[in-house]
Structures are given as structure tokens and as C-alpha cells.
Amino acid sequence: MIAIIDYDTGNTRNVKKAMDFLAIPNTLSADPAVISAADGLILPGVGAFGKAVEALQERELIPVIKQAAKKGTPILGICLGMQLLFDRSFEFGETAGLGLIPGEVVAIPEDLGVKVPHMGWDSNIVTQKDSIANGFDQEATYFVHSYYVKTQPQYILAESDYGVKIPSIVRNQNVIGMQFHPEKSGRIGLNGLAAFKELVSNGNYSRN
Amino acid sequence: MLAKRIIPCLDVDHGRVKKGVNFVHLTDVGDPVAIAAAYEKQGADELVFLDITATNEKRPAIVDTIEKVAGQVFMPLTVGGGIHSVDDMQRLLKAGADKVALNSAAVRDPSLISKGAEKFGAQCMVLAIDSKWDPDQKRYRVYINGGREATDLDVIEWAKQGVSAGAGELMVTSMDKDGTKTGFDIPLYQTLTAAVNVPIIASGGCGRVSDFNAVFKQTDVDAALAASVFHFGEFTIPTVKQALKKDGVTVR
Numbered sequence: 001m002i003a004i005i006d007y008d009t010g011n012t013r014n015v016k017k018a019m020d021f022l023a024i025p026n027t028l029s030a031d032p033a034v035i036s037a038a039d040g041l042i043l044p045g046v047g048a049f050g051k052a053v054e055a056l057q058e059r060e061l062i063p064v065i066k067q068a069a070k071k072g073t074p075i076l077g078i079c080l081g082m083q084l085l086f087d088r089s090f091e092f093g094e095t096a097g098l099g100l101i102p103g104e105v106v107a108i109p110e111d112l113g114v115k116v117p118h119m120g121w122d123s124n125i126v127t128q129k130d131s132i133a134n135g136f137d138q139e140a141t142y143f144v145h146s147y148y149v150k151t152q153p154q155y156i157l158a159e160s161d162y163g164v165k166i167p168s169i170v171r172n173q174n175v176i177g178m179q180f181h182p183e184k185s186g187r188i189g190l191n192g193l194a195a196f197k198e199l200v201s202n203g204n205y206s207r208n
Numbered sequence: 209m210l211a212k213r214i215i216p217c218l219d220v221d222h223g224r225v226k227k228g229v230n231f232v233h234l235t236d237v238g239d240p241v242a243i244a245a246a247y248e249k250q251g252a253d254e255l256v257f258l259d260i261t262a263t264n265e266k267r268p269a270i271v272d273t274i275e276k277v278a279g280q281v282f283m284p285l286t287v288g289g290g291i292h293s294v295d296d297m298q299r300l301l302k303a304g305a306d307k308v309a310l311n312s313a314a315v316r317d318p319s320l321i322s323k324g325a326e327k328f329g330a331q332c333m334v335l336a337i338d339s340k341w342d343p344d345q346k347r348y349r350v351y352i353n354g355g356r357e358a359t360d361l362d363v364i365e366w367a368k369q370g371v372s373a374g375a376g377e378l379m380v381t382s383m384d385k386d387g388t389k390t391g392f393d394i395p396l397y398q399t400l401t402a403a404v405n406v407p408i409i410a411s412g413g414c415g416r417v418s419d420f421n422a423v424f425k426q427t428d429v430d431a432a433l434a435a436s437v438f439h440f441g442e443f444t445i446p447t448v449k450q451a452l453k454k455d456g457v458t459v460r
Contacts, residue, residue: 014304017279047329115405117331117376120430121211121253121460140211140460142284144306144331161209184284184306186248 002026002200003038005065005081007055011181015044015078018183022190024197032064040200041068045080049089049105049147052080053097062098069100074174076196082170082177083149091147101172103151112163117146122180124158124168132176132195133157133169139188141168141180148179211460212424212452213253213431214445215409216438218243219260220289223269226260229439240273244281247438250445252283253460256309256379256433259289271303278304288336288379297324301332309334309379312352315359315366318373325374334409335375339363339396340383348396355383363396364403371404378404379433381411389415392423392432401428409433417443417451424457 006028019026077085089105126137148166158169170177182189219226228237259270288309338351348363382393407430414434449459
């Protein structure tokens with residue numbers, strides 16, 4: 001069973017709808033017991049980093065997610081949920097993240113002549129071969145965000161060029177992130193969710 | 209680089225698509241879910257649903273419609289029409305809408321935009337504006353109530369005001385062009401894109417494939433919306449995208 005972590009963020013139900021459409025067994029839950037026992041976790045997220053961390057703290061979910069990551073449970077963070085996987089963010093002051101992938105979250109520079117937020121369909125360039133990024137090369141997915149992740153190339157599977165290179169799919173062993181919304185990116189997005197499900201089923205948690 | 213978006217617009221009345229859509233293989237021409245799925249297959253980048261239900265008691269139908277569409281179609285959904293409060297917005301966003309569009313209600317109470325933006329983020333808030341050129345005053349004026357009522361608001365000023373209140377996108381319909389099939393209102397969008405720095409959806413007037421090329425080549429709009437040309441199969445979204453691609457416009 002894949003648990004979608006329910007912590008009162010906007011797009012949770014759309015993620016569930018996509019999983020239901022794909023007939024992937026899933027449950028929407030904020031219960032630490034359910035989340036600990038899940039074979040895979042999805043961390044959605046829309047909104048501000050600090051508030052999301054607070055919402056996770058209130059539900060006492062941070063140690064639960066960290067523990068799951070440690071024991072090898074596949075975790076997929078989506079949009080803000082991906083950003084939460086990193087060490088820290090500078091959105092409205094510095095806030096610590098989950099620290100599951102090394103890196104930090106910074107604002108998309110506004111002086112590049114691009115509009116912020118980065119909103120709409122943008123294409124992906126796959127930088128490392130991986131089952132999760134399979135099929136995404138040169139395909140457009142739907143992005144909505146004003147901050148982006150700065151991390152080492154070894155954790156980046158795909159990126160999108162928006163004046164700066166925006167990591168669009170990241171992975172550190174069993175911890176995966178998608179900056180775009182797979183649940184709003186048509187067939188290719190659904191393929192990404194299905195690839196995550198495969199990873200959960202295979203129990204193949206480490207890369208290579 | 210972001211792709212320019214092509215957006216079909218569906219008028220929904222009591223949970224049914226008004227006038228229907230004339231596609232081959234579509235057995236129920238008024239079913240929002242079937243129509244949305246057909247447009248997804250064609251490569252639509254987003255869908256706009258305008259709730260034109262006249263009676264308030266039938267309004268919840270649109271929430272149900274969005275709930276169903278969002279369970280079958282996985283692309284951004286925008287809903288407009290009949291949104292008067294933050295609660296209305298919340299119901300639609302919870303049902304699966306990604307954005308809500310405010311028109312007359314925002315003119316009557318501009319704080320609705322900021323209240324929505326504070327709660328849901330600017331990326332959820334679309335300000336829809338109906339614009340008509342006033343030849344005497346030599347300016348674009350804002351119309352409300354489905355274009356029936358003129359206001360004294362200036363379109364460009366209202367657009368700026370809306371953006372500073374928290375609108376993350378503008379959907380601007382040219383009433384001068386709407387229904388004429390003579391092309392999008394190029395001067396209007398040139399003026400608007402120079403005035404604000406949020407994405408703009410051009411709407412009204414498209415009749416030929418080349419109208420899309422014109423609006424994307426001659427203005428900085430991010431998206432173009434159309435209804436009848438797509439609904440009645442005059443041409444398809446893939447035809448439009450091919451023509452744009454050939455012209456060097458980035459599409460998905």
C-alpha cells in the first residue's frame with residue numbers, strides 16, 4: 001500500500017485521483033502508524049515551505065518520514081513536497097527541511113527576464129538514466145513554483161531550462177522528487193507515478 | 209522554455225456543456241467528462257470551464273462536474289463563473305480545479321482577489337476581464353455581468369490593480385473581437401503584456417489557424433483560448449500546434 005501523506009495541502013486529492021485512475025492501491029492518511037507501515041510514501045505539497053514544515057510538525061510526521069526513508073521505503077515528493085526533502089529553504093527566511101537529499105531551496109532569479117512563478121508546460125532534459133526518469137526526455141510537464149532546488153548533479157535525473165537549470169526529477173537512493181505535478185501532466189505524468197509504483201513493488205530501493 | 213498554451217473553453221450549464229461539442233466518436237455531446245477527455249487526447253494544455261448556470265440553487269452542479277472531470281483528466285483545470293466567496297473557491301479547488309477565475313465579483317469586491325491569493329496562492333487566482341474599446345474616450349473599458357454592463361474601470365489600470373492584489377494570471381476577452389472570427393485583438397494584448405508581468409490568456413475572435421500564429425508572434429501572451437472553432441471541429445488543436453511549431457513558436 002502507498003500512503004499519500006495528508007497534511008492539509010492543496011493538491012493531495014488530485015494525487016489520489018491520479019493514483020485511483022491508475023488503479024494503484026493507495027490511502028490518504030496523516031496517521032503515523034499507517035505511514036510507518038506503508039510500502040511507499042507520497043509527499044504532495046502546494047504553498048509555502050515554512051507552513052508545510054509546521055503542518056508536518058503539528059502532525060508529528062517528520063520523525064516518521066525520516067524513519068521510513070532510513071529503512072528504505074520509497075518516498076516520492078511532489079512540487080513543494082520535493083523541496084521539503086532537501087536540507088533547507090530560503091523561502092520567507094531560512095527553514096530546515098527533511099534533509100533526505102543534500103541541497104537547498106532558493107528563489108528563481110527574477111532578473112533573467114523570465115516570469116515568476118514558473119507556471120505552465122516546460123520540457124525536461126534527462127541527465128541520468130533511471131527507471132523513474134524513463135520517457136521524460138524532451139517531454140513537457142506541468143510546473144507551478146517560484147523556488148527551485150540547488151543540488152549536486154549526482155542527485156539530478158532530469159532538469160528544465162528556465163534561465164536557470166531547474167532540477168525537475170531528483171533521486172537519492174529510495175528518495176525521489178518531482179518538481180512538476182505528475183498528477184497534472186497528462187499521460188507522461190501518470191507514467192512517472194506508475195514508475196514510482198513499480199519501484200515500490202520491486203523493492204529495488206537503491207540505484208545502479 | 210515554457211510552451212505557449214492552447215486552451216479550449218467549455219460553457220457549463222447545470223453540469224452539462226452548453227450547445228455541446230461536435231466531435232466524431234463522441235456519443236454524448238454535452239458530457240463534460242467525455243469532452244474533457246477528448247480534448248486531452250487532442251493535446252489541449254489546459255481547460256477552462258465557465259459556469260453559466262443562471263440559478264443559484266443549481267450552482268453546486270459545477271463542483272460535481274469538476275470532481276468528475278478531475279478524476280479522469282490530468283491537466284490544469286480553471287473554473288470561472290458564479291464565484292463570490294473564498295468558500296466558493298475552496299469548494300472548487302478541493303474538487304480538483306487548479307485555478308479559479310473571478311470576473312464581475314472581483315470588480316464589485318476587489319478584496320476577493322487578495323483573500324483568495326492569501327489562502328491559496330497567487331497561482332490559483334485568475335482575473336478574468338471583459339474588455340471593450342471606447343472610441344470616444346480612446347481607452348479599453350471593463351464590462352461586467354457577461355458583457356452586459358459597462359463600468360468606468362480602465363482595462364489596463366484594472367489589470368495592474370488585480371495583479372497587485374494577487375492575481376497570478378489574467379484571462380482577457382476582447383468583446384470587440386469575440387464572435388467576429390477576425391482574429392485576436394493584437395493591440396489590446398500588446399498594451400496589456402507591456403503593462404503587467406503575469407501570464408495573459410488571450411480570448412475572443414479566433415476564426416482561423418493563422419490567428420493563433422498572429423497572437424503569439426505579435427504579442428507576448430502566454431496562452432490563447434477558443435471555443436467554437438474547436439467545439440465544432442472547424443480545426444483541431446494538433447493543426448494549430450503544427451502551424452505554431454512551423455512558425456518557431458514553442459508548443460507542447
